Amino acid sequence: NAGVTQTPKFQVLKTGQSMTLQCAQDMNHNSMYWYRQDPGMGLRLIYYSASEGTTDKGEVPNGYNVSRLNKREFSLRLESAAPSQTSVYFCASSAGTSGHNEQFFGPGTRLTVL
Amino acid sequence: AQSVTQPDIHITVSEGASLELRCNYSYGATPYLFWYVQSPGQGLQLLLKYFSGDTLVQGIKGFEAEFKRSQSSFNLRKPSVHWSDAAEYFCAVGARGYNKLIFGAGTRLAVHP
Numbered sequence: 001n002a003g004v005t006q007t008p009k010f011q012v013l014k015t016g017q018s019m020t021l022q023c024a025q026d027m028n029h030n031s032m033y034w035y036r037q038d039p040g041m042g043l044r045l046i047y048y049s050a051s052e053g054t055t056d057k058g059e060v061p062n063g064y065n066v067s068r069l070n071k072r073e074f075s076l077r078l079e080s081a082a083p084s085q086t087s088v089y090f091c092a093s094s095a096g097t098s099g100h101n102e103q104f105f106g107p108g109t110r111l112t113v114l
Numbered sequence: 115a116q117s118v119t120q121p122d123i124h125i126t127v128s129e130g131a132s133l134e135l136r137c138n139y140s141y142g143a144t145p146y147l148f149w150y151v152q153s154p155g156q157g158l159q160l161l162l163k164y165f166s167g168d169t170l171v172q173g174i175k176g177f178e179a180e181f182k183r184s185q186s187s188f189n190l191r192k193p194s195v196h197w198s199d200a201a202e203y204f205c206a207v208g209a210r211g212y213n214k215l216i217f218g219a220g221t222r223l224a225v226h227p
């Protein structure tokens with residue numbers, strides 16, 4: 001099992017460009033999450049999907065959109081990238097939606113917006 | 115609102131020394147508590163978790179943590195640190211019926227030979 005995979009690993013964008021970060025999990029998990037990690041701020045939740053067909057905003061959703069393509073895949077889109085979106089992005093998944101479920105993380109995407 | 119505080123941003127210890135990383139949480143009921151570790155350039159890996167029962171929980175890589183309700187703390191400990199433990203450590207809190215984790219800002223651990 002690969003667990004949670006993310007593509008790409010690195011990306012450099014110019015301000016105003018768009019891109020989609022891809023995430024897939026092979027653990028048959030119901031819930032998936034997108035976080036951003038910035039120095040001194042830990043991980044902050046951008047969007048999550050409790051189950052296939054549903055998505056909800058997290059703590060910092062502005063400037064992002066998501067799509068839960070199917071049970072395995074959950075993508076994050078930046079429509080018009082801004083320097084403030086320079087960050088490391090992590091996708092995670094969990095079996096269920098209750099807070100006791102362990103979240104499994106992908107290796108991350110390091111994004112730089114110039 | 116739930117919150118997690120990790121008071122120490124950086125900690126440096128010598129190899130073989132003991133380690134304690136602090137975590138304080140704010141939550142009205144008994145929370146679910148987690149410690150994750152992030153090695154350089156990697157994703158997060160679960161070290162241990164507390165849901166209920168015995169307040170001292172054992173995790174992987176020789177780590178343990180103790181839940182102290184009176185102090186709203188969940189500190190991570192290891193008796194003897196190895197150079198490979200150098201990483202960033204995150205405390206997180208979850209709650210029943212609440213499908214999000216709240217993470218602390220992290221503590222970066224450096225290990226001197």
